[in-house]
Amino acid sequence: MIDVSDLVVSYGAATALDHVALSVARGEMVALLGPNGAGKSTLANTLAGLLTPASGTVRIGGRLALIPEGRQVFPDLSVADNLALGGWRSGLRDPSSVYRLLPQLAELSHRRAGVLSGGEQQMVAFGQALMSRPDVLVVDELSLGLAPLLTAKLAGHLVELNRTLGLTVLLIEQNARLAFDLCERAYVLESARVVAEGACAELADDPRVAGAYLGGAIT
Numbered sequence: 444m445i446d447v448s449d450l451v452v453s454y455g456a457a458t459a460l461d462h463v464a465l466s467v468a469r470g471e472m473v474a475l476l477g478p479n480g481a482g483k484s485t486l487a488n489t490l491a492g493l494l495t496p497a498s499g500t501v502r503i504g505g506r507l508a509l510i511p512e513g514r515q516v517f518p519d520l521s522v523a524d525n526l527a528l529g530g531w532r533s534g535l536r537d538p539s540s541v542y543r544l545l546p547q548l549a550e551l552s553h554r555r556a557g558v559l560s561g562g563e564q565q566m567v568a569f570g571q572a573l574m575s576r577p578d579v580l581v582v583d584e585l586s587l588g589l590a591p592l593l594t595a596k597l598a599g600h601l602v603e604l605n606r607t608l609g610l611t612v613l614l615i616e617q618n619a620r621l622a623f624d625l626c627e628r629a630y631v632l633e634s635a636r637v638v639a640e641g642a643c644a645e646l647a648d649d650p651r652v653a654g655a656y657l658g659g660a661i662t
């Protein structure tokens with residue numbers, strides 16, 4: 444569903460992705476880890492078509508939706524109108540399937556998105572992405588600034604969508620423990636390059652990965 448090879452993306456003279464290769468098969472849930480400034484959001488935005496590569500190839504095998512970093516909702520619109528905009532490309536007008544999954548959004552539907560809490564806004568961004576009926580979902584920092592309980596709840600929804608609907612997921616996370624709990628496979632991006640990839644269980648045993656991202660090896 445995602446096939447990236449030899450990808451180079453630059454901001455002027457600065458190279459943010461340097462010959463990156465990454466693939467996610469249909470129905471897989473794969474994590475992308477890396478420190479601040481590694482290039483993770485640049486990759487997410489390139490997959491979503493918001494940035495143009497300098498070179499390399501990006502192939503997406505279906506409809507891709509991005510939950511961008513920092514809950515980018517339309518603050519002056521209601522929750523219902525935010526969801527309606529999410530359904531603009533797919534033609535989905537009825538948000539009831541999203542309300543079934545995220546009942547809190549139904550309760551908030553008439554509220555202005557800009558006055559909601561950070562966690563509620565993240566839920567709106569999640570719902571908006573689902574309204575586009577994606578085959579593949581790229582989530583840029585699900586857990587950023589969220590209480591652990593809400594993170595766990597949204598993560599649970601992701602797993603459910605992956606298992607029941609076969610939604611393909613690329614989960615970009617700073618919280619490696621969460622990512623390793625949810626995903627089978629992961630990539631580690633550092634300074635614009637993929638420096639490690641493989642099964643999460645193996646990466647968790649890699650002292651360099653464990654030391655940098657897990658605060659020591661998992662037992």
Ligand SMILES: Nc1ncnc2c1ncn2[C@@H]1O[C@H](COP(=O)(O)OP(=O)(O)OP(=O)(O)O)[C@@H](O)[C@H]1O
Nearest residue numbers: 454457459477478479480481482483484485486512
């Ligand atoms: N619009 C931009 N113009 C110039 N440089 C940029 C721009 N956006 C990002 N960069 C730079 O590109 C590099 C990668 O940034 P990116 O946001 O992709 O990293 P990230 O891994 O998502 O970081 P974080 O975890 O902090 O969000 C950084 O050095 C950043 O300063």
